[in-house]
Amino acid sequence: MTTTRHVLITPGDGIGPEVMAEVKKIIAWINDENLSHLQVTECPIGGASIDAHGVPVTDETIELGKKADCVLLGAVGGPKWNDVDYAIRPEAGLLKIRKELGLFANLRPAIVFDALIAASTLKPEIVRGLDIMIVRELTGGVYFGEPRGIFNMPNGERQGVNTQTYTTSEIHRVARVAFDLARKRNNKVCSCEKANVMESGKLWREEVTKLHVDYADVELTHMYADNCAMQLLRNPHQFDVIVTDNLFGDILSDEASMLTGSLGMLPSASLGERDKSGHQNALYEPVHGSAPDIAGQNKANPLAAILSFAMALRFSLDLPALADHIDAAARNVLDKGLRTADIMAEGCTLLSTSEMGDAIINELKTQVKKAA
Ligand code: NAD
Numbered sequence: 001m002t003t004t005r006h007v008l009i010t011p012g013d014g015i016g017p018e019v020m021a022e023v024k025k026i027i028a029w030i031n032d033e034n035l036s037h038l039q040v041t042e043c044p045i046g047g048a049s050i051d052a053h054g055v056p057v058t059d060e061t062i063e064l065g066k067k068a069d070c071v072l073l074g075a076v077g078g079p080k081w082n083d084v085d086y087a088i089r090p091e092a093g094l095l096k097i098r099k100e101l102g103l104f105a106n107l108r109p110a111i112v113f114d115a116l117i118a119a120s121t122l123k124p125e126i127v128r129g130l131d132i133m134i135v136r137e138l139t140g141g142v143y144f145g146e147p148r149g150i151f152n153m154p155n156g157e158r159q160g161v162n163t164q165t166y167t168t169s170e171i172h173r174v175a176r177v178a179f180d181l182a183r184k185r186n187n188k189v190c191s192c193e194k195a196n197v198m199e200s201g202k203l204w205r206e207e208v209t210k211l212h213v214d215y216a217d218v219e220l221t222h223m224y225a226d227n228c229a230m231q232l233l234r235n236p237h238q239f240d241v242i243v244t245d246n247l248f249g250d251i252l253s254d255e256a257s258m259l260t261g262s263l264g265m266l267p268s269a270s271l272g273e274r275d276k277s278g279h280q281n282a283l284y285e286p287v288h289g290s291a292p293d294i295a296g297q298n299k300a301n302p303l304a305a306i307l308s309f310a311m312a313l314r315f316s317l318d319l320p321a322l323a324d325h326i327d328a329a330a331r332n333v334l335d336k337g338l339r340t341a342d343i344m345a346e347g348c349t350l351l352s353t354s355e356m357g358d359a360i361i362n363e364l365k366t367q368v369k370k371a372a
Pocket of ligand 1: 074094264285287301
């Protein structure tokens with residue numbers, strides 16, 4: 001008997017609904033082919049939720065997100081809501097659902113597809129075949145630490161304060177995610193901090209080293225975050241999984257993603273703690289935003305959203321073979337020279353958003369037939 005898995009789709013704004021329409025097509029195909037049974041619920045988020053409910057995310061959506069096996073999000077925001085009060089801006093909806101679901105680990109793969117190698121600003125020999133996973137701590141560190149604020153000092157100056165704090169349990173849970181991932185990849189973790197100048201970094205290094213006892217089969221290295229920023233450009237192939245804090249992860253994951261050169265291709269996952277029953281809150285979303293400049297034109301690249309769905313199949317829905325098929329389908333479509341406008345190159349065929357979704361499904365049909 002096929003297990004029913006529950007997926008909450010929050011398409012959001014701008015190109016969000018357009019790219020998620022292609023994900024929904026793939027889900028419908030999976031169900032039609034009886035490859036699994038994915039039950040989809042859909043809720044607005046961001047500007048769409050402000051329009052429908054007056055808030056960027058409702059409590060009901062958050063509860064559905066907690067119950068679902070995973071949440072698939074499009075993108076939020078757009079000029080229509082620019083003048084809305086900061087606390088109920090579309091982006092606040094995204095922050096709230098991440099917080100309420102306790103999503104402490106953000107996974108951002110940086111994969112260079114051979115067919116898109118020219119899109120990178122780095123030399124092909126540096127980035128060819130690149131496959132790095134950055135694990136960023138998402139709910140602690142300097143973005144959340146107290147005290148914070150802008151204070152008036154007795155001498156009349158103003159002082160801006162943010163506080164970097166990490167506890168052992170915060171470090172252990174994100175490091176565990178990195179070690180577990182490495183075991184399914186090339187078995188290497190590089191942990192990045194600034195232990196040379198920050199106590200929180202020193203603790204980070206000590207605790208990751210302690211935890212490594214449970215993962216002796218995984219190779220662990222430590223690197224100062226500034227050196228990591230340099231090494232990502234000099235010799236990115238040395239990395240498999242990088243684990244780091246919220247601030248350094250913000251910067252290093254953006255840097256790593258640009259090795260690939262194309263915003264429309266970048267997926268991401270955010271994971272919460274696994275409870276005793278085995279359930280883990282998880283949210284998958286493309287890295288890009290709602291792209292208001294091309295919204296409604298059937299021009300957006302749906303591959304980042306589709307590859308995010310592949311990550312959901314792998315990490316939350318226990319369907320890794322289907323995830324592999326989607327990754328291979330994306331690679332084959334690009335190898336055939338099929339492109340949306342953002343990754344268009346000479347001699348290639350220009351596809352719309354929906355045509356790209358159809359091309360992926362055609363490839364999936366071939367893949368699944370081959371595997372049968
Ligand atoms: P953006 O990522 O939406 O767009 C940047 C540029 O990349 C634009 O030129 C856009 O056309 C292009 N682009 C992005 N995704 C693409 C795709 N899939 N296919 C083809 N081209 C693509 O960033 P922005 O313009 O800075 O922000 C626009 C809105 O999105 C803002 O309201 C911002 O707050 C929001 N935003 C949301 C998220 C999110 O939902 N996670 C992330 C970033 C920005």
